[in-house]
Amino acid sequence: MGAGHDHGAQVANAGAKHRSRLWWAAGLLAGFMVAEAAAALLTGSLALLSDAGHMFTDVLGIAMALAAIHAAGRAATDSHRTYGLYRLEVLAALANAVLLFGVAVYVLIEAVGRFTDPHEVPAGSMLVVAAGGLLVNIVAFALLRSGAQESINVRGAYLEVIGDLLGSVGVIIAAVVIATTGWSYADPVAAVAVALMILPRTFSLARQAVRILVQAAPAHLDVAAVRTRLAAVPGVADVHDLHVWTLTSGMEVASAHLSLSPAAELGTVLADAREALHRDFAIDHATLQVEPVGAGEPCAPAQW
Template sequence: MGTGHGHGHGHGVSAGSDRRYLLGALGLIAAFMLGEVVVGVIAGSLALLSDAAHMLTDAFAIVLALLAMRIAARPPRGGFTYGLKRAEILSAQLNGLTLLLLAAYFLYEGVRRFLDPGPVEGGLVLITALVGIVVNVAATWLIGRADRTSLNVEGAYQHILNDAVAFAATAVSGLVVLLTGWTRADALASLFVAALMIKAGYALIRDAGRVLMEAAPAGMDPAEIGKMMADRPCVVEVHDLHVWEITSGSPALSAHVLVEPKGDCHAVRRDLQSLLHDRYEITHTTLEVDHASEDDLHCGESHGPRHVPLEVPAHDHGDGCH
């Protein structure tokens, strides 16, 4: 019997670089957010205040991302055999939930303001929104240079990217108010911001939920992977196959593999690990490899190498095992 473990890292950017980019974006957002709250109150603009609230969640998302990165970097110890890597996933879920809660509030306020609009200073809204676009584009560029395979970083990125689009809508509403005096445009812009928040929040909760429920990573079909493994030379059967993510960007796989009686278990294990790494970028594998019994072999002669329990027929390899 052979048991193999493969370990690797799917991050192309160092954690130190990620932290610098996130801190730079945090500084830009925090400074602008404070000014936007003041201008939003003076201008009487719900769109600006909703943008400011969105920026508050941006800052919150970045702070959570930085904390989660520090926690996740701690080495495995005690009962936490994978370390605390899933702190990043909990951060992403909290970011998504925050977006949904704020969206609900601004949907309510947006409808109320649309039905009963108040005075809005269109000029102040337009100027502030244009500056906000510049700030958010700069912050988005900074975070975009970090490792976005992490749901933690992706959560912060999605917050800021959506806010840049929201500022564009707010700028349009400010221009409409300035040129026509139709103040309901401000409420419509806030409703648009809320819709963006719902879209981003739902995506974050969905993706983080898949990791927490140990579903196969998006884009990976366990049935396809099992058939591919069963079709390799010397393999009689693959069963107890599990594919999941330790954290975002860190897929893992475990399986029990039966090989032909004269097959080299260690060679089969190395071949499968290399295949999984090259084709699916699965860097953490645990393969239990055994020789097949006579019963297994007779079954294999009838059906060819199999992936159990899916029982996907595979090609006959003849005498290609060494």
């Protein structure tokens, strides 16, 4: 691949450059989470408790993101970790999704009990706390927004903050309803709404993380188009044993065997193939094996 071909140069900045923003978001959310949990216990509000629980997963998710970024940045590539520890970021995102799912299920179970035995909740205290939660989540949202486009782990924390922000809005609405109408069922209704908002984002994040872990081709890439483009490189007679997958956030990788025509210049073909992958598919790490056309049978699929 030539000079400068390095995993870390492409991956390290995906999450690491947002480290300070993650720390600020984690600090703000953790501080308010404690206050909201205390308020939930004092007021008996399930909506506040569910929002505090969701905020706890926000804090834990950001903590895992920071830990993964730290580990990936320090992990030197050696004979046992040829790709470093970059997959830790994806594992953290998957763990984050599992935690979110657990919170949603817990809230739904608790809400069922509240519908049969509603609790009286002081609407004024509930409203003040929910408004504070909304403000904190807006700040965290602004801090994480840019990083969500570059890192799956930052995206996981960002999605949680969005859900928590909407949850705070729901709690505010519930508090207003209780204050103006006295309808105490607004509290468990808001709690259920928060839980139902968590689930779709949880499945989406988990699906994306699992897709990376099983080394499926990136959803936005057409593997057939990659094959066609490589086959169109001058001097390439055939393309086989092509694999495209995602190593971690912002790093798609590929490997392929290129059969060269007799007159092809190996160096020129490799340079043109690398440029095609970079320009047309943003693939900057590719392992390309070249061989004369007709040199034996194509590689058979791996079997165990």
